[in-house]
Amino acid sequence: MxxxxxIERRLDTPKWLKVAVPLASLLLAAILxxxxxASTGHNPISTYHQMYSAAVTAPGGLxxxxxxxxxxxxxxxxxxxxxxxRTWNIGGEGQLYMGAVGAAAVxxxxxxxxxxxxxxxxxxxxxxxxxxxAAIPALLRAYLRTNEILTSLMLNYVAGFFMYYLIYDSxxxxxxxxxxxxxxxxxxxxxxxxxxxxxxxxxxFTLPMGFVLGIGLAVxxxxxxxxxxxxxxxxxxxxxxxxxxxxxxxxxxxxxxxMAISGGxxxxxxxxxxxxxxxxxxxxxxxxxxxxxxxxxVAALALYNPLAVVLVSLLIGGLTNAGFALEGPSxxxxxxxxxxxxxxxxxxxxxxxxxxxxGIRRRAVPAASAAQLTTGGVAS
Amino acid sequence: xxxxxxxxxxxxxxxxxxxxPVPGLSANAAALTAVALAVQVVEMTKRFPGVVANDCVSFxxxxxxxxxxxxxxxxxxxxxxNLLMGLYRPDAGKLFVGGRAVRFHSPKDAQDAGIFxxxxxxxxxxxxxxxxxxVLGWSPSRQFRFSPGKVEKVVAEASERFQMPVxxxxxxxxxxxxxxQRVEILKALYRGAKVLILDEPTTVLxxxxxxxxxxxxxxxxxxxxxxxxxxxKLPEVLAVADRVTILRQGRSITTVPTAGTDxxxxxxxxVGHEVSLEAAAKLxxxxxxxxxxxxxxxxxxxxxxxxxxxxxxxxxxxxxLGIAGVAGNGQRELAEVITGLRETTAGSISLGGSRLxxxxxxxxxxxxxxxxxxxxxxxxxxxxxxxxxxxxLKSYRRKAMRSxxxxxxxxxxxxxxxxxxxxxxRAPGPRTLIRQLSGGNxxxxxxxxxxxxxxRVLVAASPTRGLDVGATQYVRRTLSETAKSGVxxxxxxxxxxxxxxxxxxxxxxxxxxxxxxxxxxxxxxQQIGLMMAGAS
Numbered sequence: 001m002x003x004x005x006x007i008e009r010r011l012d013t014p015k016w017l018k019v020a021v022p023l024a025s026l027l028l029a030a031i032l033x034x035x036x037x038a039s040t041g042h043n044p045i046s047t048y049h050q051m052y053s054a055a056v057t058a059p060g061g062l063x064x065x066x067x068x069x070x071x072x073x074x075x076x077x078x079x080x081x082x083x084x085x086r087t088w089n090i091g092g093e094g095q096l097y098m099g100a101v102g103a104a105a106v107x108x109x110x111x112x113x114x115x116x117x118x119x120x121x122x123x124x125x126x127x128x129x130x131x132x133x134a135a136i137p138a139l140l141r142a143y144l145r146t147n148e149i150l151t152s153l154m155l156n157y158v159a160g161f162f163m164y165y166l167i168y169d170s171x172x173x174x175x176x177x178x179x180x181x182x183x184x185x186x187x188x189x190x191x192x193x194x195x196x197x198x199x200x201x202x203x204x205f206t207l208p209m210g211f212v213l214g215i216g217l218a219v220x221x222x223x224x225x226x227x228x229x230x231x232x233x234x235x236x237x238x239x240x241x242x243x244x245x246x247x248x249x250x251x252x253x254x255x256x257x258x259m260a261i262s263g264g265x266x267x268x269x270x271x272x273x274x275x276x277x278x279x280x281x282x283x284x285x286x287x288x289x290x291x292x293x294x295x296x297x298v299a300a301l302a303l304y305n306p307l308a309v310v311l312v313s314l315l316i317g318g319l320t321n322a323g324f325a326l327e328g329p330s331x332x333x334x335x336x337x338x339x340x341x342x343x344x345x346x347x348x349x350x351x352x353x354x355x356x357x358x359g360i361r362r363r364a365v366p367a368a369s370a371a372q373l374t375t376g377g378v379a380s
Numbered sequence: 381x382x383x384x385x386x387x388x389x390x391x392x393x394x395x396x397x398x399x400x401p402v403p404g405l406s407a408n409a410a411a412l413t414a415v416a417l418a419v420q421v422v423e424m425t426k427r428f429p430g431v432v433a434n435d436c437v438s439f440x441x442x443x444x445x446x447x448x449x450x451x452x453x454x455x456x457x458x459x460x461x462n463l464l465m466g467l468y469r470p471d472a473g474k475l476f477v478g479g480r481a482v483r484f485h486s487p488k489d490a491q492d493a494g495i496f497x498x499x500x501x502x503x504x505x506x507x508x509x510x511x512x513x514x515v516l517g518w519s520p521s522r523q524f525r526f527s528p529g530k531v532e533k534v535v536a537e538a539s540e541r542f543q544m545p546v547x548x549x550x551x552x553x554x555x556x557x558x559x560x561q562r563v564e565i566l567k568a569l570y571r572g573a574k575v576l577i578l579d580e581p582t583t584v585l586x587x588x589x590x591x592x593x594x595x596x597x598x599x600x601x602x603x604x605x606x607x608x609x610x611x612x613k614l615p616e617v618l619a620v621a622d623r624v625t626i627l628r629q630g631r632s633i634t635t636v637p638t639a640g641t642d643x644x645x646x647x648x649x650x651v652g653h654e655v656s657l658e659a660a661a662k663l664x665x666x667x668x669x670x671x672x673x674x675x676x677x678x679x680x681x682x683x684x685x686x687x688x689x690x691x692x693x694x695x696x697x698x699x700x701l702g703i704a705g706v707a708g709n710g711q712r713e714l715a716e717v718i719t720g721l722r723e724t725t726a727g728s729i730s731l732g733g734s735r736l737x738x739x740x741x742x743x744x745x746x747x748x749x750x751x752x753x754x755x756x757x758x759x760x761x762x763x764x765x766x767x768x769x770x771x772x773l774k775s776y777r778r779k780a781m782r783s784x785x786x787x788x789x790x791x792x793x794x795x796x797x798x799x800x801x802x803x804x805x806r807a808p809g810p811r812t813l814i815r816q817l818s819g820g821n822x823x824x825x826x827x828x829x830x831x832x833x834x835x836r837v838l839v840a841a842s843p844t845r846g847l848d849v850g851a852t853q854y855v856r857r858t859l860s861e862t863a864k865s866g867v868x869x870x871x872x873x874x875x876x877x878x879x880x881x882x883x884x885x886x887x888x889x890x891x892x893x894x895x896x897x898x899x900x901x902x903x904x905x906q907q908i909g910l911m912m913a914g915a916s
Contacts, residue, residue: 227786247773248742
């Protein structure tokens with residue numbers, strides 16, 4: 001009611017604006033980050049050039065961009081899918097850990113299965129573990145009305161400790177107890193050759209199988225959301241839970257199943273970490289990467305659109321990759337994180353511009369109504 | 381101010397008495413000029429787009445008076461209060477407080493002038509103590525530190541003085557609704573209220589609590605405060621008020637002292653005397669078999685109190701059963717119980733002889749119960765989906781809407797085009813987002829969806845509220861035709877004219893119970909008005 005800014009929701013966002021706003025936001029982010037770089041004594045242009053070459057053109061650069069992007073693609077889809085219905089699954093991190101635990105168990109246990117079967121089993125093992133882990137906050141939310149943000153977040157720590165316990169504090173099935181190095185420093189058992197997921201080689205560039213799987217999943221989720229009864233129910237619930245209940249949608253079951261699918265996707269991120277890259281359950285590495293939390297940023301930047309998640313995961317993956325390449329005494333890690341933050345702010349800020357019309361309120365209104373009041377009083 | 385709850389009259393009486401002669405006083409007020417006027421509303425008008433909510437409303441309340449504002453829903457009571465509270469600014473008219481002309485720009489201005497309101501929905505912070513809530517956002521001495529002890533003492537003293545027992549150290553969530561309301565009143569008193577507006581204060585109270593409130597109100601007015609008591613319940617208005625101003629369709633009809641009147645007279649004034657010709661013209665047609673049957677149904681309201689008490693009703697095929705009553709007397713709960721949106725606590729609902737599972741909206745839909753909810757935008761539609769998608773909100777589960785395993789957007793669009801044509805929905809196209817439509821067209825979409833499922837029962841709650849004349853006529857005609865086609869229609873409405881015009885039989889609700897069921901043909905406005913107000 002008060003304040004100089006007048007914010008109105010746009011009835012219709014023109015198509016060109018939907019494209020122009022994110023592009024302009026990225027440009028603005030580049031300018032803002034450039035100012036930051038310049039003020040810390042780096043030449044922005046040459047830094048951007050260095051980053052580009054590190055992430056794309058340098059030998060192995062593009063491959064490692066995809067290595068970073070693959071888990072972010074899954075965790076991004078995990079968050080985007082759940083957030084689409086306004087169920088806030090912040091537990092992608094823990095669901096990824098549990099997925100890795102599950103996939104590693106399958107890979108170790110069924111190591112002598114034929115490769116294609118074993119890979120499918122690993123994917124399912126990871127997905128199932130993530131699903132079960134996500135089902136805990138989902139059931140609590142649906143039937144006991146707890147806040148899923150808090151419970152899913154806290155379960156991330158539980159999953160982290162569980163993973164550490166398996167490798168560092170117990171003689172579990174996952175821990176390597178036989179090789180000579182393992183007696184010095186605890187590590188997990190390395191999976192056999194059949195459990196290694198094949199990459200697609202194009203020259204010197206290797207496309208991880210997980211990324212291809214992720215693209216397929218993104219397309220599948222888009223179809224699910226846009227074309228099916230399941231997705232229709234999700235969209236109604238995300239828009240108006242009251243209307244969903246009114247139209248006979250089983251809202252509690254819906255929350256559980258959406259969270260479970262979301263957790264399953266994060267679980268596949270864990271499978272891919274084991275099958276595509278690590279081949280061993282490495283608690284420390286998984287925890288430091290924080291792919292689950294990055295996935296939330298990816299989903300937000302993609303505006304919860306599964307296909308956009310593919311592109312954004314590559315963008316953030318490239319940035320992360322470049323950040324590690326540039327990192328050194330004169331280029332602190334924090335700078336890359338700050339740049340990611342700037343992009344997040346500009347893109348989400350830009351989204352407000354796309355959805356709302358913002359104008360300046362004129363202050364003449366009170367005077368006019370006061371005049372009306374006196375004349376009206378005389379007239380009557 | 382922090383030391384004790386001030387007594388009102390003393391410091392304000394002098395200036396008010398000095399400026400007594402104000403134009404526009406009624407005869408009643410002339411008799412009261414010996415007493416200073418606390419609030420005076422002179423020909424106040426407030427328009428909203430399409431409606432005049434207050435049309436030249438005048439009334440005045442003296443110091444030490446309990447003044448009731450009586451009227452049906454939509455009579456303009458709430459608008460008037462919001463004008464008094466500085467939430468709205470009047471388009472015309474004047475407001476005098478303590479004899480001085482004032483113009484409020486915000487609730488803060490009104491509070492500075494001593495006008496406080498206790499809203500129907502209490503505004504307290506549940507996790508804080510009573511004392512903390514009392515001082516929250518209020519620091520007359522601009523002191524930074526909050527000393528709970530001092531406040532607790534003042535609150536305890538005031539709660540004793542006005543017989544409103546409440547523990548100042550208790551946290552709000554521990555208190556009953558009645559106690560919470562006392563906290564709101566104490567809060568206003570602590571802040572120096574001279575005029576206290578109570579908006580439907582007994583809605584959340586038990587009868588005993590209500591009696592206690594009335595005696596507290598008396599204590600307050602004995603100290604020179606003015607209480608403006610908003611209600612549509614005749615017995616309590618007669619019990620507590622000195623004078624009553626009746627509002628009808630945005631106008632102040634008259635002000636009468638309660639001493640010389642009775643419930644009958646007030647009910648007549650409240651609902652108006654015009655006889656509804658349409659109701660008389662309606663011929664009692666042959667009603668079909670009983671389709672919907674409620675036996676001893678009880679249910680809780682949103683606040684946990686029992687809102688529906690032992691309701692037994694039946695609706696026949698081909699008839700419209702009108703549910704009359706002032707809002708908040710259980711009608712919404714009734715509609716929700718039938719449509720499965722609310723659990724019952726007792727009793728049974730059966731449809732065509734077989735029992736309906738309680739609290740299962742999908743079962744209700746599948747068994748043929750259509751529902752046009754009161755909360756059109758929040759419940760009846762999904763605002764950010766298209767017209768076509770909203771039209772299939774209940775039919776998307778059917779095979780007809782699919783091609784193979786996926787939903788067919790072609791079929792959805794075709795379905796929407798038919799509905800748009802048949803129900804005359806004015807919209808750019810089936811893909812338009814529904815929130816962009818006008819209220820009338822949204823209601824048409826709702827009706828189109830609900831009727832296209834070929835229901836056995838249609839429950840329509842306040843189906844014409846907020847609609848313009850044309851849309852209102854359209855909706856009413858549609859309801860009549862639906863009933864004629866053999867559907868059992870239950871229509872909840874607070875508009876008595878509408879109920880009389882459309883219904884074959886009328887069930888009157890008061891306080892969660894069916895007070896009576898009357899044939900519309902021999903229904904008497906006055907009698908229904910009395911039943912609605914609980915004076916049977």
